Amino acid sequence: MGTVHDLLVARGKQGALEAGIERPVVEAASQYLSDxxxxLAFAYSGWAQCALPHKRLADDAPWSITSEKVRLMVEPGRRPIGEGQEYEFIGVPFGSHARLILLFLQTEALRTSSREIELGGSLRQWLGRIGVSVGGMTGKSVRDQAERISRCRLTFHLATSGSRQVGLVNQTIVDRAIFIEEGDGRQGRLNLETAKLSEGFFEQLQRHPVPIEEAAIKALNNNAPGLDIYLWLAYRLHSLSSDRLVTWKALKMQFGTGFKEMFHFKPRFTSSLALAMAVYPDAKLEVTEQGVVLKPSRSPVQPKVHALPSR
Incomplete structure (x- = not known):
């Protein structure tokens, strides 16, 4: 158990804060330990190595990101305008709500062993369980991200030996979706009621699932960088047989595409890393001048019972 978790169990939240631990880390760790x-939730291992953008891009802009073994390309989908033959780009999915919807879709698909997923109340109930109240601006954001996910196309290029590559080429996440439109035309609201994962995406999910804890997702539900790093650690750490250095250059390629300079990226990454470790007590790693040294660790999916002091 890491320092923040030891402090929380021994001295409570105030004691951890007095010891100099940043408040967001203390809050995340406290919420996780108290849950x-x-x-469980599940995600395809490809998402643990390459993720969606954190912020909104131009509606017609594709998204590309590269990690050590995976390259991801996401192309924005289009939707019809009015009754004519015109279409408009709606942009690639982004931010924490897109990640949460994807986690729900993947978890439900594995739980039911079916590509067909009933949404509507089920998605709202799950989001409520992890602390996201779907109403007002949040509800609008969730509907927007659900439509972006349903219409976008993606390619995962998976590196193999030599120069060969295999990938999910021109693969949609969702094969079929049913929307209920409220209002008229461009001003209407689209509610996603049912979805069917594409066969290719579902097969990859079944072959390469990464189990994670809902309690961790709940503690990071509004922090896209923290969710990305947590999923990455959940995928990498438990499979290591020895220490592995990931350089700052490699980390920036995977997690810092929005940063021009390394000196801007490093402090933001280390803060997000601390949040991810706050909900993964068994994670072992070391931040060095060269990068982050990952160490063999237990899977995050472990029983936990901790009584936190009330002070």
Whole structure:
């Protein structure tokens, strides 16, 4: 158990804050340790190596990101305008809500062993369980991200030996979606009621799932960088047989495409890394001048029962 978790168990939140631990890290770790729900979620391992953008891009802009072994390209989808033959780009998915919707889709698909997923109330109930109230601007954001996910196309290029590559070429995440439109035309609201994962995406998810904890997702539900790093650690750490250095250059390629300079990226990454470790107590790593040294660790999916002091 890491320092923040030891401090929380021994001295409570105030004691951890007095010891110099940043408040967001203390809050995330406290919420995680206090959550007795042992429910699991799942994600395709490709998302643990390459993720969606954190912020909105231009509606017609594609998204590309490269990690050590995976390259991801996401192309924005289009939707019809009015009754004519015109279409408009709606942009690639982005931010924490897009990640949460994807986690729900993947978790439900594996839980039911089916590509067909009933949404509507089920998605709202799950989001509520992880602390996201779907109403007002949040509800509008969730509907927007659900439509972006349903219409976008993606390619995962998976590196193999030599120069050969295999990938999910021109693969949609969702094969079929049913929207209920409220209002008229461009001003209407689209509610996604049912979705069917594409066969290729579902097959990859079944072959390469990464189990994670709902309690961790709940503690990071509004922090896209923290969610990305947590999923990455959940995928990498438990499979290591020895220490592995990931250089700052490699980390910036995977997690810092929005930063021009390394000196801007490093402090933001280390802050997000601390948040991810706050909900992964068994994570072992070391931040060095060369990068981050990953160390063999237990999977994050472990039973936990901790009684935190009330002070």
């Amino acid at each position: 007795e729900d042992s429910a």
